[in-house]
Amino acid sequence: xxxxxxxxxxxxxxxxxxxxLYPFIWMILATxxxxxxxxxxxxxxxxxxxxxxxxxxxxxxIIRSFLNSLFVSLTATASVLFFSSMVGYSLSRLEYxxxxxxxxxxxxxxMIPAQxxxxxxxxxxxKLELTNTYRALIFPASISAFGIxxxxxxxxSFPQEIIDAARIxxxxxxxxxxxxxxxxxxxxxxxxxxITFMGIWNDVLWPLIVIKKESxxxxxxxxxxxxxxxxxxxxxxxxxxxxxxxxxPVMLIYLFFQKYFIRSMxxxxxxx
Amino acid sequence: MAQVALKNISKEFxxxxxxxxxxxxxxxxxxxxxxxxxxGCGKSTTLRIIAGLEEASEGExxxxxxxxxxxxxxxxDIAMVFQNYALYPHMNVYQNISFxxxxxxxxxxxxxxxxxxxxxxxxxxxLLERKPKALSGGQRQRVALGRSIVRQPSVFLFDEPLSNLDxxxxxxxxxxxxxxxxxLKTTMIYVTHDQVEAMTLGDRIIVMKDxxxxxxxxxxxxxxxxxxxxxxxxxxxxxxNFIKGTLRKRDVYTLDDGSVVIKLQNGMPDxxxxxxxxxxxxxxxxxxxxxxxxxxxxxLTIEVSEMMGNEIYLYMTTGSSSIVSRVPPDVEVEEGxxxxxxxxxxxxxxxxxxxxxxx
Numbered sequence: 001x002x003x004x005x006x007x008x009x010x011x012x013x014x015x016x017x018x019x020x021l022y023p024f025i026w027m028i029l030a031t032x033x034x035x036x037x038x039x040x041x042x043x044x045x046x047x048x049x050x051x052x053x054x055x056x057x058x059x060x061x062i063i064r065s066f067l068n069s070l071f072v073s074l075t076a077t078a079s080v081l082f083f084s085s086m087v088g089y090s091l092s093r094l095e096y097x098x099x100x101x102x103x104x105x106x107x108x109x110x111m112i113p114a115q116x117x118x119x120x121x122x123x124x125x126x127k128l129e130l131t132n133t134y135r136a137l138i139f140p141a142s143i144s145a146f147g148i149x150x151x152x153x154x155x156x157s158f159p160q161e162i163i164d165a166a167r168i169x170x171x172x173x174x175x176x177x178x179x180x181x182x183x184x185x186x187x188x189x190x191x192x193x194x195i196t197f198m199g200i201w202n203d204v205l206w207p208l209i210v211i212k213k214e215s216x217x218x219x220x221x222x223x224x225x226x227x228x229x230x231x232x233x234x235x236x237x238x239x240x241x242x243x244x245x246x247x248x249p250v251m252l253i254y255l256f257f258q259k260y261f262i263r264s265m266x267x268x269x270x271x272x
Numbered sequence: 273m274a275q276v277a278l279k280n281i282s283k284e285f286x287x288x289x290x291x292x293x294x295x296x297x298x299x300x301x302x303x304x305x306x307x308x309x310x311x312g313c314g315k316s317t318t319l320r321i322i323a324g325l326e327e328a329s330e331g332e333x334x335x336x337x338x339x340x341x342x343x344x345x346x347x348x349d350i351a352m353v354f355q356n357y358a359l360y361p362h363m364n365v366y367q368n369i370s371f372x373x374x375x376x377x378x379x380x381x382x383x384x385x386x387x388x389x390x391x392x393x394x395x396x397x398x399l400l401e402r403k404p405k406a407l408s409g410g411q412r413q414r415v416a417l418g419r420s421i422v423r424q425p426s427v428f429l430f431d432e433p434l435s436n437l438d439x440x441x442x443x444x445x446x447x448x449x450x451x452x453x454x455x456l457k458t459t460m461i462y463v464t465h466d467q468v469e470a471m472t473l474g475d476r477i478i479v480m481k482d483x484x485x486x487x488x489x490x491x492x493x494x495x496x497x498x499x500x501x502x503x504x505x506x507x508x509x510x511x512x513n514f515i516k517g518t519l520r521k522r523d524v525y526t527l528d529d530g531s532v533v534i535k536l537q538n539g540m541p542d543x544x545x546x547x548x549x550x551x552x553x554x555x556x557x558x559x560x561x562x563x564x565x566x567x568x569x570x571x572l573t574i575e576v577s578e579m580m581g582n583e584i585y586l587y588m589t590t591g592s593s594s595i596v597s598r599v600p601p602d603v604e605v606e607e608g609x610x611x612x613x614x615x616x617x618x619x620x621x622x623x624x625x626x627x628x629x630x631x
């Protein structure tokens with residue numbers, strides 16, 4: 001590649017990176033500025049302050065909501081991994097009548113926007129008396145069509161002989177799935193795990209609908225209510241501080257697992 | 273220890289597509305039986321039906337006198353070795369070998385003892401901590417063998433276990449498997465497409481083609497008395513020569529392939545008489561064709577001669593038929609030259625050109 005072409009290439013990448021990173025960097029730095037400086041264009045604060053964070057911690061039970069979010073997201077993610085891989089295994093490795101039809105129906109559910117099922121789901125939660133419980137947050141998210149799809153595709157490429165060998169060794173379907181296939185599907189597990197975790201972590205709409213009790217609220221819900229509900233006292237810094245606290249865990253998880261994540265995205269469907 | 277029997281087994285994958293058709297097999301306790309045939313002939317399907325990995329569409333499978341059609345693989349008391357080893361990639365050698373015993377809830381002392389014993393037999397003692405990806409092909413296949421012998425099953429099933437190994441290792445593993453059979457005296461059923469493996473390993477060989485069993489017999493009988501042209505051509509290397517021609521009779525039978533008239537000697541089977549003036553296929557093995565000293569032989573042209581060290585393969589032609597012969601390494605021949613050869617007609621086979629059955 002010529003030097004000119006290389007320069008151009010990296011310039012474009014650099015501009016792209018800045019476009020995505022700038023707002024984020026600005027947000028984080030702004031949380032450390034005095035309130036008065038936030039609307040200015042400067043990036044660095046003239047005086048470093050934690051006032052904004054103080055306000056957040058004083059005004060809302062942010063730690064409690066963080067723990068709520070963590071509990072709900074982790075539980076639901078574990079459940080998605082457990083159940084979706086089970087369905088994915090069945091759809092890819094077991095033979096029974098109607099298997100493809102079931103898969104088709106599962107795919108179809110992916111095409112229905114969540115907003116359409118919002119009200120029926122809410123009514124269901126009310127009838128089951130689950131509103132204002134963790135279960136209302138966890139149960140509807142405990143299996144995912146996307147996870148099933150990804151597991152199915154990956155399991156399809158798993159060598160049949162290894163499954164046969166395990167079967168002859170005395171393994172039942174659960175042993176085959178969880179003790180033979182799982183340990184060899186780490187990148188797929190991580191991919192489904194991250195995507196599921198992020199989805200549940202970031203969800204605002206559903207918690208807003210089913211949770212009214214402050215002690216059960218998830219972090220995005222709490223932050224949203226804080227930002228628009230008046231308790232932030234129109235302090236932009238506090239709103240940004242709350243948003244930063246919300247984004248950091250997801251970012252950390254992503255950074256930690258990204259190498260698996262990218263590997264899995266690159267190799268899904270490829271054998272070995 | 274157990275005998276294995278298949279009674280009228282068929283497997284229909286979809287309408288009209290058979291994996292195996294109406295197979296009847298009887299395998300004695302402790303016998304080493306080889307299923308051999310070209311790829312797609314149904315030999316692996318047969319093995320998988322015995323293992324219970326595939327369900328037969330029709331017929332019954334017996335292992336040790338017990339009908340096992342509805343018995344899952346794990347309860348059939350069998351072990352299987354696969355072509356691509358099928359080791360569990362995330363487990364080390366010890367865990368791979370012991371997995372089946374663990375699932376069967378053997379106590380850990382018993383497991384350790386059995387793994388140790390198997391590792392000694394297969395020379396794996398130093399490799400127990402390694403993961404499969406750190407092993408060579410031959411070592412992996414030994415681990416796969418180890419995994420099956422620790423279970424002490426009553427039947428061993430092998431599905432082309434040596435196909436992924438290089439030629440030298442294949443010969444070595446072949447003798448290992450032979451030794452293993454001599455030591456364990458367990459029933460073994462072995463699938464391969466390699467007729468050399470079949471001949472060297474099997475007490476009996478089952479030759480299959482197009483989902484149908486062609487012949488079941490000892491290696492020697494298969495070689496000397498093939499029931500049809502397919503078996504005759506499949507067993508033996510280089511394979512049997514086939515000369516298609518018209519059979520005539522004056523004082524003796526002659527075979528005219530369009531280029532030469534081959535005079536058959538006296539004492540040909542009576543069954544030939546119904547083929548006079550009709551087409552017929554004569555089969556003769558390369559070692560039953562010798563270079564002739566006299567001028568009474570059959571004239572052939574040498575196309576290629578292949579020196580094997582201990583013998584020479586001569587590829588010759590009558591003009592219409594190709595013929596290969598194996599001759600001692602010291603004969604001097606010239607590619608493109610003409611030679612006279614003698615056929616040992618007492619070893620010749622005759623086949624019906626339509627049914628390809630032996631006459």
